[in-house]
Amino acid sequence: MTRAADTPTSGYAERWKSHNVERRAAILAAAADLVEQSPPGADVPVQRVADQAGVAKSVVYRQFKGKDDLERTLRQFVLDQFADELETDLDISHGSLRSILARTIDSAATWMSEHPRLVELLRAGPAAASPDAPDAIGELKRRIVQRSDDTIAALAVATGADRSAFEAIPFVVVNMVEATLTSWIRGESAATVRSRDEMVAALTDITWFILDGAAHTIGVTVDPDEELATVVAGLTVPQDTIQTV
Structure with a gap:
């Protein structure tokens, strides 16, 4: 007896699904390219997106419910690309604390300065995955804050350190870095030189x-230029001393 997964019909369905995913990605990539090529605040017609992607306008409307859906999905597409870069640089498995901070901030500065139109796109409205959010930049910051919170929680468990001193830091730092880089890129302060x-x-x-200030409040001294994995190993509490609730 032939299993359903092995039928010609199911194979065709999988190929069609894959084709649609590829076509959808091509349309979003084309839309992102057009946004980058356009003047600030300029509207990008759906027909231009279709032409850039090499498909008929009707194909765009088969993939998206309308222009609003296309724009929200485009913000999600751009947000995911930006977030993936930042989350890769936030990997604490290699590098000193200073180098991890520097490469992540540099990644944000580079992306924001090289893609100013896409940054403004993210500010213009919500992404597909968070339609009730004020804008996609807010969702991007929320994801990075959550990733940082999770990292701090994991380090606290491994070292037995009190994480309360660090709880507000991801929110404060992410918002500070984003606001400062935005002002720098726009030329809004003396720091732009x-x-x-x-x-x-x-x-x-x-x-x-x-x-460093937060670490000192709980009696911990960290060398920012020492491999973070080595620092954590030195602070790690032996498993047999960790009390379970």
């Missing part, structure tokens, strides 16, 4: 000062 490397170094130092 600084190069990207200088801005990254300054924000890295400020973030380290915040973390």
Whole structure:
């Protein structure tokens, strides 16, 4: 007896689904390219998106419910790309604390300065996965804050440290970095004369000062230039001493 998963019909369905996913991604990539090529605030017609993607306009409307759905999904597409880069750099398995902070802040500074139109797109409205959020930038910051919170929680469990001193830090730091880089890119303050490397170094130092201050409140001293894995190993509480509830 032939299983349903092996029937020609199911195979065709899987190929069609894959084709639709690829076509949808091509349309979103084309829309993102057009946003980057357009003047600030310019409207990008659906027909131009279709032409850029090499498909008929009707195909775009088969993939998306309308222009609003296309725009929300495009914000989600761009948000996911930006967040993936930041979350990769936030990997604490390699590098010192200072280098992890620097590479993550540099990643944000580079992406925001190289894609100003896409950043403004994220500010213009919600993403598909968070339709009730004010804008996609807010969702991006929420994801990075959550990733940082999870990292702090894991480190607290491993070291037995009191995490309460660090609980507000991800929210404060993420919002500070985003606001500062936005002002720098827009040329809204004297800090705009600084190069990207200088801005990254300054924000890295400020973030380290915040973390160092919080660490000292619980009696922990951390060398920011020592491999973080080594630091954590030195602070780790033996498993047989951890009390379970």
